[in-house]
Amino acid sequence: MAQLRVIKNRMGAVATIGRITKTMQMIATAKFTSAAQRASSTKPYTERIRDLVLEVSSSASDYDSLLLTGPSEPKQRQLMLVITSDRGMCGAYNGNVLKAALQHVRACRERGIDVDIEVAGKKAINFFKFQKMDLQEQHSLGDVPAYEAVEKIASSFIRRYVEGQYDSVHIVYTQFISNARQQAVVSQLLPMSPPEADGDSAEAVGEVVYDFQPSVDELLDDLLPLMAKTVLFQAFNDAAVSEHIMRMIAMKAATENSKEVGRALRQQFNRARQSQITTELTEIISGAAALE
Numbered sequence: 150m151a152q153l154r155v156i157k158n159r160m161g162a163v164a165t166i167g168r169i170t171k172t173m174q175m176i177a178t179a180k181f182t183s184a185a186q187r188a189s190s191t192k193p194y195t196e197r198i199r200d201l202v203l204e205v206s207s208s209a210s211d212y213d214s215l216l217l218t219g220p221s222e223p224k225q226r227q228l229m230l231v232i233t234s235d236r237g238m239c240g241a242y243n244g245n246v247l248k249a250a251l252q253h254v255r256a257c258r259e260r261g262i263d264v265d266i267e268v269a270g271k272k273a274i275n276f277f278k279f280q281k282m283d284l285q286e287q288h289s290l291g292d293v294p295a296y297e298a299v300e301k302i303a304s305s306f307i308r309r310y311v312e313g314q315y316d317s318v319h320i321v322y323t324q325f326i327s328n329a330r331q332q333a334v335v336s337q338l339l340p341m342s343p344p345e346a347d348g349d350s351a352e353a354v355g356e357v358v359y360d361f362q363p364s365v366d367e368l369l370d371d372l373l374p375l376m377a378k379t380v381l382f383q384a385f386n387d388a389a390v391s392e393h394i395m396r397m398i399a400m401k402a403a404t405e406n407s408k409e410v411g412r413a414l415r416q417q418f419n420r421a422r423q424s425q426i427t428t429e430l431t432e433i434i435s436g437a438a439a440l441e
Contacts, residue, residue, distance in 0.1 A: 167407035174400035181393035233270030
């Protein structure tokens, strides 16, 4: 009887967990759909900014900017922003990003480069505290990164980079490639390399002659910071999409697993119940036989 009670309690607990994971899966699906729409709507703008920088920079061969070339006297110091989630239960999402960030820091230190770390997401905060690594700043943008908040972060990066505090700025995040593939990457935000055109696009840009007003230098002075802000915003959007789809997949797997465990417990319960009934019948028959 005690064994049956234990199995029944486990069945109830597994069923409760299954309902919770199913609910979390549905929430993650809704958030993924919304985040995917935001990311897909901002991506064409990001690509167009890149194309515009290509077109303008191709007409400014003598243009010189720290945002493109980098410092002439490196200080062997760089800034790294690590983007993770605030919550867990999203598979290997946070683990992959934090592993990539830690490998990048170790590789830099082997080359004698100091790395200042800034983070976005509570999981990164807890991880680097556990690693006993100091954080320069902690950013909180929530599930829906606002452009104004990202723009403020990017402006701070640009200001400190131009002032010469850092040789480069890197971001570590999960790039959304497709529904089936998300990859943790370390991407250099500053200095920026002018985007390269392929084939016909490069020929088309070379053939067109533009008359710029204002001047090319003035345009690039405005476009390059805008490009850095847009690329960072796209990185935050990609990270949000990746987080939600990986949580959706993880919760779906957990729900399916809870169903399998529930079925196994049901079979175990039925066998134990049948064994108990058989034992009771045997005792009754034995008792009746003894009375005869």
